[in-house]
Amino acid sequence: MPKWGMVIDLKRCIGCNACTVACKMENSTPAGVLFTKTLSEEIGKYPHATRVYIPVLCNHCEDPPCERVCPTKATYIREDGIVLVDETKCIGCGACATACPYKNRVVLHREPVEKGLYKQGILTPFEKQGYPRFVIGTAIKCTFCHERVDAGLEPACVNICPTEARIFGDLDDPDSKVRRLIQERKGVQPLAHHNTKPKVFYLE
Amino acid sequence: MLSDSYEIVGEEFKVGYRRQEYWGWRIATAFFFGEVGAGLFLVSAFYNFMTGMLIGWGLVTVCKPTALFMHLGKPLRAWRAIMHLSSSWISRGLCGSIIFTGFGGAHMLNLKYHIVGGFAASLLFVLAMLGCLVVLFYLGFVLSYSAAIPLWDTGLMPIFSISYGLLGGVTLILLFGHDHFLATGGHTYEVLKAMELGLILFCGVTLASFLHGAAYGPSAGRKAVVLLLKDRFAIWFIPFVVVIGIVLTALLSAFGPDTLVVLLLVAIAELIGDLGVKILLFKTGLYEPVMAHSRF
Numbered sequence: 001m002p003k004w005g006m007v008i009d010l011k012r013c014i015g016c017n018a019c020t021v022a023c024k025m026e027n028s029t030p031a032g033v034l035f036t037k038t039l040s041e042e043i044g045k046y047p048h049a050t051r052v053y054i055p056v057l058c059n060h061c062e063d064p065p066c067e068r069v070c071p072t073k074a075t076y077i078r079e080d081g082i083v084l085v086d087e088t089k090c091i092g093c094g095a096c097a098t099a100c101p102y103k104n105r106v107v108l109h110r111e112p113v114e115k116g117l118y119k120q121g122i123l124t125p126f127e128k129q130g131y132p133r134f135v136i137g138t139a140i141k142c143t144f145c146h147e148r149v150d151a152g153l154e155p156a157c158v159n160i161c162p163t164e165a166r167i168f169g170d171l172d173d174p175d176s177k178v179r180r181l182i183q184e185r186k187g188v189q190p191l192a193h194h195n196t197k198p199k200v201f202y203l204e
Numbered sequence: 205m206l207s208d209s210y211e212i213v214g215e216e217f218k219v220g221y222r223r224q225e226y227w228g229w230r231i232a233t234a235f236f237f238g239e240v241g242a243g244l245f246l247v248s249a250f251y252n253f254m255t256g257m258l259i260g261w262g263l264v265t266v267c268k269p270t271a272l273f274m275h276l277g278k279p280l281r282a283w284r285a286i287m288h289l290s291s292s293w294i295s296r297g298l299c300g301s302i303i304f305t306g307f308g309g310a311h312m313l314n315l316k317y318h319i320v321g322g323f324a325a326s327l328l329f330v331l332a333m334l335g336c337l338v339v340l341f342y343l344g345f346v347l348s349y350s351a352a353i354p355l356w357d358t359g360l361m362p363i364f365s366i367s368y369g370l371l372g373g374v375t376l377i378l379l380f381g382h383d384h385f386l387a388t389g390g391h392t393y394e395v396l397k398a399m400e401l402g403l404i405l406f407c408g409v410t411l412a413s414f415l416h417g418a419a420y421g422p423s424a425g426r427k428a429v430v431l432l433l434k435d436r437f438a439i440w441f442i443p444f445v446v447v448i449g450i451v452l453t454a455l456l457s458a459f460g461p462d463t464l465v466v467l468l469l470v471a472i473a474e475l476i477g478d479l480g481v482k483i484l485l486f487k488t489g490l491y492e493p494v495m496a497h498s499r500f
Contacts, residue, residue: 017217054494069349070292071298074284093275094275094277095346098226098489100352101492102494135278137278138278
């Protein structure tokens with residue numbers, strides 16, 4: 001069984017947010033809900049200023065605090081390490097969203113789903129086909145596009161990335177590209193001191 | 205310092221501190237009712253004061269779930285929340301609440317109608333107290349278990365919950381039992397007054413230690429303390445939590461005459477401080493920046 005993970009090469013990321021858009025298209029997330037996005041940070045002052053882009057998403061941690069605190073066991077870890085939410089069990093208490101140090105979870109409220117992307121109460125055909133997959137009042141999050149992964153495809157954000165800054169693969173396979181990149185370029189995990197063992201690694 | 209170089213960002217695509225937005229006034233109110241109710245029941249049960257027990261039980265059994273159900277996205281599934289006792293403090297708290305509701309109610313009925321005696325009565329009392337204690341302190345564990353938010357990530361949280369809950373209970377029993385305790389000699393009344401002053405002092409010291417610990421911990425904790433003491437929430441924290449909730453309560457309790465009006469004022473001031481601190485704890489919960497630029 002593979003252990004899926006992702007490597008993000010910060011030197012390659014150009015901050016185009018194509019991943020953000022691809023994720024929205026793949027998952028039909030309502031207004032204000034982003035499973036992934038690219039944060040930016042300005043470092044230094046003119047004339048030595050530079051900007052760094054940091055794509056963020058659910059880190060599908062090996063020891064996820066969101067799973068620990070969930071009172072209904074709605075949050076679970078698949079055998080391949082993907083952390084998912086069973087929307088039929090979730091009570092929408094928000095404990096998982098609060099416990100995630102990366103703030104990568106959302107409790108879905110009624111308003112964005114009912115008002116739609118244009119906030120006029122009229123849903124586009126795209127929204128009409130996408131929103132039924134969500135249950136209002138429950139926690140939702142990045143799924144590593146598990147349907148695509150099960151079908152042998154890469155997550156949408158990885159597939160779209162024009163600079164190949166995002167690399168997806170099996171962390172347990174010593175010959176996989178992700179594993180080699182982590183070892184060769186000393187991949188770091190975000191907020192590693194929380195000891196959640198994220199499966200998303202960043203390369204500087 | 206890291207906390208000086210980053211801003212609090214909302215939904216902007218920037219690196220910075222992010223605010224906790226999932227838990228707000230509803231859940232703060234739920235825990236407020238729960239802790240004050242459990243505190244009142246605990247102190248009243250110690251003195252077999254039925255009015256206090258009944259009001260405390262009502263706060264935990266009616267007011268707390270009402271506020272909680274308003275918070276939950278899927279309230280009709282709330283029963284599922286007892287399924288993860290091994291690691292979720294919400295599950296443990298819910299079980300404590302159920303035990304308290306059942307055995308607390310049974311204990312009061314037994315006191316009133318003397319249904320059972322001896323060991324069975326003692327067992328009812330112990331189980332009611334057990335549930336009551338869990339309700340009293342579990343918010344502290346729910347919050348301190350969230351290591352993601354440095355302000356909450358402290359072992360002082362359960363102590364904070366217990367001290368505020370007991371203080372609420374003592375101020376309310378003094379209010380509701382004023383005539384009852386004075387009519388029975390006044391000794392109990394004096395003990396409760398001394399306990400009230402001690403608990404106010406203890407709450408003040410705990411609050412100060414909590415802020416001090418957060419200020420010298422991770423940067424998001426320091427930022428949160430700045431929010432409370434100097435920045436956006438200082439206009440709420442200092443007047444309502446510190447001045448009204450601690451200072452005014454202590455002054456009225458120590459130097460005010462033993463009249464019902466003063467006791468009512470003490471209770472109102474204390475409860476304002478208690479509810480205020482809970483709401484502000486949720487409002488000022490901050491997440492650390494996902495990556496510090498010192499890495500690059």
